[in-house]
Amino acid sequence: MSSSRSRLALVVNSGSSSIKFGVFEMRTNASTLQVEASLACGGLVGRIGSEAEVKFSVGESTFQSSGEDIPDHAAGLARILGVIEDKVGSLEAVEVVGHRIVHGGPDFKRATVIDGGVEAAIEETAPLAPLHNPAGLLGVRVAKAKLPHAPHVAVFDTAFHVKSMSPEAYRYAVPRQLYELGVRRYGFHGTSYAYIARALPDVKNMIIFHLGNGASCCAVSRGECVETSMGLTPLEGLMMGTRCGDLDCGVVSYACRELGKTPAEVDSMLNKQSGLLGVSGVSSDMRAVREAAEAGNADAKLAREMYAERVRKYLGAYMVKLGGHVDAIVFTAGVGENDAGLREMVCRGLEPMGISLDPVKNRGRRREGDIRDVSTPFSRTKVLVAPTNEESMIAVEATEVAGVMADAIAAAKAARVARTMLPSLPRSPTRPPSLPPPPPKRRHVIGSLGRAVYVDGVGPTAAEELGLLSQVTATAPRIGYFRPFCDADDRKLLTMRTVFQLTSSSIDAMRGMSASEATAMLAAGREDECMDVVISKFVDYARDKDFVLVSRGHLGAIGDPHWTAKVAGALGLPVVYVLHEPRDDDKEIVLRAKDALDQRRVRLAGVVATTRDEEAARNTLENMGVFPAALLPPDERFSQITMAEIAATLEARVAFGHADLASSTMRGVIVATRHVAECIDTLRKLPPGQLVVTHAARADLVHSLVLAHQTIDYFPPIAGLLLSGTDGAATEHHLDASPDDAAQLAKTLDLLSCVPSTVRVPPILCVSESTYEAANAVHEMTPVMLPSSTAKIEAAQLLFETYLDPDFRDALADLRHDAAIVTPRMFQHHLFAKARAAPQRIVLPEGEDRRVVMAAGQLISRKVCDVTILGNPETVKALASEARVDVDGARIVDTHGEPPPPELVKALVDARKHKGMTYDVAAGLLRDDANYYGTMLLHLGLADGMVSGACHSTASTMRPALQIIKMAPGFSIVSSVFFMLLADGVKVFGDCAINVSPSAVELAQIAAASALTARAFGIDPRIAMLSYATGDSNKGDLIDKVRDATRLARDLAPDDLFEGPIQFDAAVDPAVAAVKYNGEQNPVAGVANVCIFPTLDAGNSAYKAVQQASKCIAIGPVMQGLKKPVNDLSRGCTVSDIVNTVAVTCLQSLQAKKK
Known part of the structure; x- marks a missing residue:
């Protein structure tokens, strides 16, 4: 590990009257390319608001004081920061602050950079952790005020579990009303489990027991939680220091009724007076309970036995949860790491389950930080004792999420790549003599293959x-x-x-x-x-x-x-x-x-x-x-075929030789129908490994071949026997031969079953087919790979x-998520999948157009959205019947035959009264213009989006939306894009439908809006501002406009990548870009996926030319810049165009609701 300078992460764990802290030096492990943390300074400020105490340690030195005047958390954190500056270094070296937040609810599945929205979400989850989340949030706000230069990251105890547990693991069997209140399993100690999973990357399936004053366990597969013992609160699961663990819920009401206590008082009993303390009557500290038990205290002894029994119960349950494949049981935290006697109690008698504890290693001395294997060499499941470090894991997760070590990781990766270009030692696996040594490797350039x-x-x-x-x-x-x-x-x-x-x-x-x-x-x-x-x-x-x-x-x-x-x-x-x-x-x-x-x-x-x-x-x-x-x-x-593969392919019954099936290789087939002597003589002349196919009635031949098989010097070993004409489903040697033959073979097989293990009986398989069919089936076999094909594997x-x-x-x-391009089919799949996941209400004003009705039928049958059709019901249904589509699931509104609802009329009057709109005029507009009617449904929240234009002009479709829906904040114009579903990926073209000759300011807004649209549809935008020249290769008013627009767009969306002016070929073709940019690296050139055209003439011509030349699907125009989505169709649109545009509108609606 190496680091050019000291880079610090501060970990803050804020309680109601205390702040625990740790300062960690962050480094990058050059071999694993992972961030690692080592403690530089740690401690706490306690009893804030009264006579505060301060404790901290730096290396081997410790400091402690009491009676300090620290009135609030702000003063407490100021005291901590003073310690850091005095003992560690400048606060500028603190590059990230990680905050332990106990409860993240169901939504936070990983550590998250804290902004206003995250703070609000933490506040909303306060009822789930009333003693912890408010205090944690207070610490966040104080720390952000004191350290504004550093990113602040919330690391949730619950995230490790919430991100991967399946519903059958986290749901309780309670009414949905309670579930919607958040009543479900969340789990805690998540950072501890994440730390252990990271420390044991090669252990696939493990059961981790975090045993401290608070105790829980977790079934982990491939580094992710499958199930955990704690639930809605830390009360559920294992027995703990003062918590009861699993309990009949009826105890609460029973105690309230019989003891006359309030629910809060019973809650306090179960959380603070139960567990080890409640059963032993001695202490909540396992050390004190153990000492009392060893001194003869029966209650203390019972408390330890109950504690161990709860652990054993969960151990058995989680072994089942992991399908019986458990590679390791891991004990961690104070009790788990230090109580050897408890580990013995847990593992006692589990040898039949493959768990064998070594008593000497279990009680041996441990070195600080070491992971110890305390199981015997015969234990299929390893028993490990592993130290945990939750504060270190918080520092690591905060650092990774904030990206503050990304430069160091990139440098380490580059150094590793450089090292691999030097001559290296041969690989370590032992190579059979038949394999030639690998040739010297040449270096190639090949990008990530993705996932x-x-x-x-x-x-x-x-x-x-x-x-x-x-x-x-x-x-x-x-x-x-x-x-x-x-x-x-x-x-x-x-x-x-x-x-x-x-x-x-x-x-x-x-x-x-x-x-x-x-x-x-x-x-x-x-x-x-x-x-x-x-x-x-x-x-x-x-x-x-x-x-x-x-x-x-x-x-x-x-x-x-x-x-x-x-x-x-x-x-x-x-x-x-x-x-x-x-x-x-x-x-x-x-x-x-x-x-x-x-x-x-x-x-x-x-x-x-x-x-x-x-x-x-x-x-x-x-x-x-x-x-x-x-x-x-x-x-x-x-190219070899084993007897195991023959048995599997022919679905043969194995009469003898199960143990030798995988190792016995067939090198030839002989059909034995002649006398025994002739068959033996023929086999003597053939190479070893022959499969002998004969009828099950030939007991004489079976017996003779088994005897011959014993004389290796005289008779080459055979691969096995395949007996035809048997009843494959029989279990007691029933044959399709004569009863006498069946009885004779049964005696032979019974005789073979009695021979001692020193007698080499070749594998014997039985099939019901005839001898010819069986032999032919073997001849037609090709080599296969089975789980039993050990040599091939x-x-x-x-x-x-x-x-x-x-x-x-x-x-x-290189498992980058974005390595693969967004293909047209995948784009359409994700588009419709997201729409179906949260159906929106879409209004189609042109209900008397046959294409619209057909599209509505498809949308309903595919469950894309809830459809409202405006038009005469009889006409709509007649068109549906003619097109053979079902629109019964649609809401059909007759805007001509029924007077408009008064609330729609009144809302239209209110929206346009500054233009002199009257009630009668508004009612007439709603009756005569379906686009106004649909827009008002959208305006009043009775619909989520509108799609029109199949038989209306763009002006007719968009005018009501511009007058009533109006612009989204930050936008002064409406613009449009087309999604071009090209073979080499999806590209976004804009503006191709609305703005004839946008100014530089407007072009910048179009670019920024197009980037937002692309990202909303799963495309990471790389925006090319197109012109007829690239860079400084030419001059002119249009080029200057594009250059200014590029600069303004970067100001509007500083996190996005813009390049301009640039020509289309340089934007999308890496080879052309390399020439135009003289080989210099550019994040957009050659790989642009959002193309912004300088004029409507250029954009509209380009999208139609590309669509016709490539025969690709073009979805659009997709309108952007409005508060709510209204999209315009081309009057030459197809049914598929309408369906695609509606799906896009659904996603726009979902995106708008998030803002």
């Missing part, structure tokens, strides 16, 4: 997929595996699920749909719907994963590059293409794949190829512009550990 890749290729790809995924586990704790098209019993899916223990998700969640379902949808012309289903399931599955490998689907020809491009393009994923075995036409195959992917703008991230000539293969791929991700030597293990892992290109390994490890 998922799509794997396809020619031939089997299971080994390559397993090898790739095994190389990601070190940097992506939460990995996933997904197949777009496969059945629920798909062998490869089940294998990956088992090998990588991906059991936290259901099998159905790991696949899009069955191959038969997909084929039926494609045959019916429903490809878009098919892809939507796959996208939706993939997005849901990948949401909580760090990395997902997507395996090709069982549709089309294997390795079909056009189908690969279609599916990978829909998911927005880079492709890794596999050439499983050396072929003469490899070059042609790769070129076809590259061309197909290029046509859909899908990135070919790399090729994994098996080759005997590594150098030639590398040169060939690089000459084609293809990255050689891994060039693997041939490995015969992948180890070979795949070793090959990729050895031969995966180091740059490709780094690209896999």
Whole structure:
């Protein structure tokens, strides 16, 4: 670790009459690239408001005083800051302040920089933690006033649990009325669990017991909380110092009734007089209770036994919660770390569960800061004692969230990259003699692959997929595996699920749909719907994963590059293409794949190829512009078939040899129908590893082969026997042969079951098919990968550990969320998914237009929004019937046949009375102009958005909105954008519909508004201010306007990236940008996704030209700048255009409500 200067983080834990603090020196670990904290100074100011006490320590030195005059928290913090300046250094070195906030409610799922909104939210959660949150908020406000230069970050005790617990874990079985009041499980000690999870990154599943005066436990999988013991308050769960833990809720009312106490008094009893104190009658301190128990105090002994029993109960429950796969039990905090006797009580008798405590190591001395393994070598589940440091974790989380060490992390990463460019030692895994040494690595430039890749290729790809995924586990704790098209019993899916223990998700969640379902949808012309289903399931599955490998689907020809491009393009994923075995036409195959992917703008991230000539293969791929991700030597293990794989493929019953199935490899097949002597003689002439297929009635042959199998020098070992003609479902050797044959074989199998273990009986499998069918099934088998294929799994892992290109390994490890482009399909999927999640009320004023009615039917059937149609009900329903759509779910308002509601008329009069509007004129407008009627519904909150223009001009659509809805704060003009759903990503074009020749000020507003719109739809904006010249290459009034607008836009939105003036090709093409900018790096040039045109003439022409030339979808115009969303359609719009624009309007409405 290194740091150029002392960089400090202050941690503040403010109570009602005290402030605890810690000052931490922050550094970056060069190997892990993580922020680390070491304590420089810590202490507390207590009894604020009376005779205050001050305690602090700096290194080995301590200071303590009492009776100080510290009247309030402001004075207390001033005293702390004085200590820091005196003992540590300048307050300017404090770059971030982390505040412990006990309760974050359901919304705060991570540490958060504190602004006014966060302060208000903390205040709103005060009823959930009335003793803690108000005090914590007081500390925040005082600290922000004293240290205004530093960002202040709230670190919530509840966040670690809230961010990952599922509803079945956090919901209580109470009426929804209570749930809506916030009654649910939140959990506490979150920073302690986060600290332990960070300290043990290689432990997948663990149960952590935080045992102190307050005690809780947590089931953790891949660094995230699955379930925790504390609930709405810290009272639930384990027995504690003064808290009772789990209790029948009826106790409260019973105590109130029988003891005559108030609920508050009972609450105080359960929180402050129960637990160890209440049962032992001695103390809330476990040390005192232990001493009393050892001295013979029966109540104290009972208290310890109850305490341990509660821990054991939760241990058992959480082992079930983690599916029985628990890698470690971790004891932490004061009691957990220091009470060896209690740990023995917890672990006593758990050896059958794989938990074995070593009594010597358990009672051994511990070194400060060490994590100790106190289990025996035979313990499947490790028992660890790990120190926790909540204040340190608060400092780390605050530093990471505020980004104050981002520069140090970037420097450390750059240094690590530089080191990897130097010659290095060979990798450590032991390589079998048959594998050649890996070739010297060349350096390549390859960007992040994001959080998922799509794997396809020619031939089997299971080994390559397993090898790739095994190389990601070190940097992506939460990995996933997904197949777009496969059945629920798909062998490869089940294998990956088992090998990588991906059991936290259901099998159905790991696949899009069955191959038969997909084929039926494609045959019916429903490809878009098919892809939507796959996208939706993939997005849901990948949401909580760090990395997902997507395996090709069982549709089309294997390795079909056009189908690969279609599916990978829909998911927005880079492709890794596999050439499983050396072929003469490899070059042609790769070129076809590259061309197909290029046509859909899908990135070919790399090729994994098996080759005997590594150098030639590398040169060939690089000459084609293809990255050689891994060039693997041939490995015969992948072409072998084991008896376990035969048994699984044929669904055979295993009569003998379960233990040898995985290690027994078939090298040939012989059908034995002749006499025993002839069969034995034939087998003697063949290589070892033959599978003998014969009928189950041949008891003589079975017996003879088992005997021959014992004489290795005389008879080559066989792989096993496959007995045909048996009843596969039978459990007692029933056969389809004659009764005499069945009885004879039954005797043979019974005899074999009695032989001693020293007799080598080969694996014997039984199938119901005939001998010919069984032999043919084996001949048609291809090598497979099963969870039991240990040799193949180890070979795949070793090959990729050895031969995966180091740059490709780094690209896999770079798990940036924004690495992938926003593809058209993904954009549309997220658009409609967000709209469906919170349905808005959208009014369609043009209800007598057939396209609008058809669109309304689709919106209702897809549950996108609640639809209000303005028009004659009979006409609307007739159009719906003609178009075969159902609009029964819509509200239809007859604006002509019914007088307008008085409240609408009155509201219109009030809005336009300064223009002389009268009641009669307003009523006439509402009756005759549906756009005014729809706008008034929006104005009065009876609708959330309006979409019109299919048969009205832009002026007719927008005039009522401009008169009544008016502008959003900060905007003086309305503008528009189009979402251009291009193959290489979604781009935003503006203004293409409203402002003819905006001024520099107006153009800046259009740019800032377009950036806000892009971000609202999940696009991180990089804004290009377009002109006919780039930079200073030309002069003119238009260029000067764009240059001024760029400067003003940066002032309006200082956090966004603007570049201008710039030409369109330099804005979107990295190659052109490199030339125009002389190779200088620019965050916008070449990668712009928001393009602002200087005039309406340029913008409107450009969007239509791009749409026609690329045949892309253009959604818009999307209006921006109004208080509430009103969008204008083109009069040539299609039904799809209307549906898309309504979905956009829904999201605009949601965004407007957040402001």
